[in-house]
Amino acid sequence: MMLLASFAALALGLCLAMAGAWWAAERSGNHGWVDTVWSYSTGVAGVAAALLPLGDEPWAPRQWLVTALVALWSARLGTHILQRTLQGHDDPRYADLRRQWGASASQRLFLFLQVQALAGLVLVVAVAAAAHNPLPFWRAGDGLGVALFLGAVAGAAIADRQLARFRADPENRGRVCDAGLWGLTRHPNYFFEWLGWTAYPAIALSLAYLPGLAALLAPALMYLLLVHASGIPPTEAHMLRSRGEAYRAYQRRVNAFWPGWPGRSPTR
Template sequence: MPAAVAFAATAIILSLAMTTAWAAVTRGAKSGWVDTTWSFLVGAAGVALALAPIRDWPADPARQRLVAALAAAWSLRLGLHIALRTARGADDPRYATLRREWGAGWRGELFRFLQIQAAAALLLAGAIFLAARNPTPGLAWTDAAGIVIVLAAIAGEGIADAQLARFRKEPSNRGRICDAGLWGLSRHPNYFFQWLGWTGYAAIAIGTGGDYPWGWAALAGPVFMYWILVHASGIPPLEAHMLRERGEAYRAYQRRVNAFWPGRPRSD
């Protein structure tokens, strides 16, 4: 199978799947199912491209399986977390913010937004593909580094999500800002670790000598995730929501704690 055919087929499937998610939301489904769908799609597309029999694109089978396993682990953890959170009643406030901004034409805007998400999923699946297709025979220290980075990212994101869930379950914390654990080092530690994982695929793709030209293109993964999380659909709408809900308490939290990069909290 030529690589162009594999990517074209993946693009069509991603677009159709996000169209299905759009149809569900416009008929009343919670917006959290959009992110659930997207998380599973990125992992599924990455695994499929990593393992697909691509003509004229040599790869080490052990590296292919390794990268596919990492992508599947990340996708399943995140997708199941969002699915359970959505099923229990919680929804993502970012979509409510976007819907208010879009106004009467929100359905058309949402459709375009989710097609952009489908394109983003293809880009990220491409980064997984490039890591899996590093043709260097045998596993090297960069593969080990990539494994450590991705697993640390999965663990860190899981810990951050668990800490926030525990904080919200405590009745005495109702209306308060979570600044416990990792949330005292970053206002969005889950986003930080989500970004970090994509640097692991880049490390595997580039390899020890950096002589696999396509490997450098895998840096598009962490670059894109940083932009989308920090400057686009991640932090900005979520923080706007929190400022409306918590007001001065959240402004104080913003003054104390970094938005993205973990660091020592400042005195308010």
């Protein structure tokens, strides 16, 4: 009962946080606050779930490891989006949704963000499953999880830097970035975001710990959201409107999600 009550409290906190994100977006007209608040609030809930005591035992090293991973993810992603938001850059995905929703945009956005809160809760459950693996600390899975996470953070940082450098060059105005990692996948930021969540199954999975299967929810959900829902589809629709044939040519030669050599038949 204590465990259920704890997760119910985390769910409520996430719902309240996303209600606050809705209020900030409505008041400012900048939807960058949505993903900023989601990143920070999911991170805080993940830390709480990782450190959730399940008995009288002190916090285990694996709990601290998973806490560090989810806190670093939240701080990096949330701060990256926050900096862009504070510069006044709106998120075109949400702006497009508002146009599609018309007069009911405000109410539908509120409900949409509550669904995002529930998605955050699923990720928090996956984090908790990894943190509470009771097997002896520093198994091969722990090392693999750390390697996957750090590789994802490094890849996302490199992709962000390459895109920023491309945009800073006036000669690239109106062009499509295909430099570096952006020439291997059209959305390296989404790919590395997904890759980071594979760290938790690596840490959690074991035949001796069946609850660890819950950690698979994180990469499964993130793949669904990024590839088929709120990630690639609205982003590509916006890019096609703004870049037209240049982006269609980019689509023909570069994979949407999985990195691959340019020029081959693109896949997801």
